[in-house]
Amino acid sequence: AQRVTQPEKLLSVFKGAPVELKCNYSYSGSPELFWYVQYSRQRLQLLLRHISRESIKGFTADLNKGETSFHLKKPFAQEEDSAMYYCALVTGAGSYQLTFGKGTKLSVIP
């Protein structure tokens, strides 16, 4: 069965510092990877997905199949980046269900 691991429950960084939120997955096939974000008192929303190869709000994520990782990075953290970040995957084998990690709370210190 597939699994997503986010090793950090909480990550605190200073404004302007680089951010890296770690995500590792286990699945024998080729899953599609996502990052979802939940800002305070808001709903869960898509931040970015691997298939789109996009940069959203300065965040990027690279899929490393060798290390089975999909870490989220941003060179300079902003206060408005403070939120809960969830890494997730779909297996794509006819399945639409998202498998989530436990999430990492990012706190950007002014």
Added chain:
Amino acid sequence: EPEVTQTPSHQVTQMGQEVILRCVPISNHLYFYWYRQILGQKVEFLVSFYNNEISEKSEIFDDQFSVERPDGSNFTLKIRSTKLEDSAMYFCASSTLAGGPWNEQFFGPGTRLTVL
């Protein structure tokens, strides 16, 4: 911008009672989902629904759970006889058909279910 809505925002019930959680997906979406998040734990998939039938369900989605699309807009999750361990935040989500599993799922704000 269209959004998924859920009612109620908070439901308190006694153990053994039936509850129905309601969702209105985005109007042109065809895939519907329920997830739940027990406090302090990860968001877990319960069930997906397409073309008026269940497409997938997890081990959590046992005989106590059912889903229904009673009309053209609502999507409901029923728990027949609630247990203490059903206390969680329940999220509804929807997505379009085009693009398949890689599509963004749009989440509702959640219903917090408390079973006493």
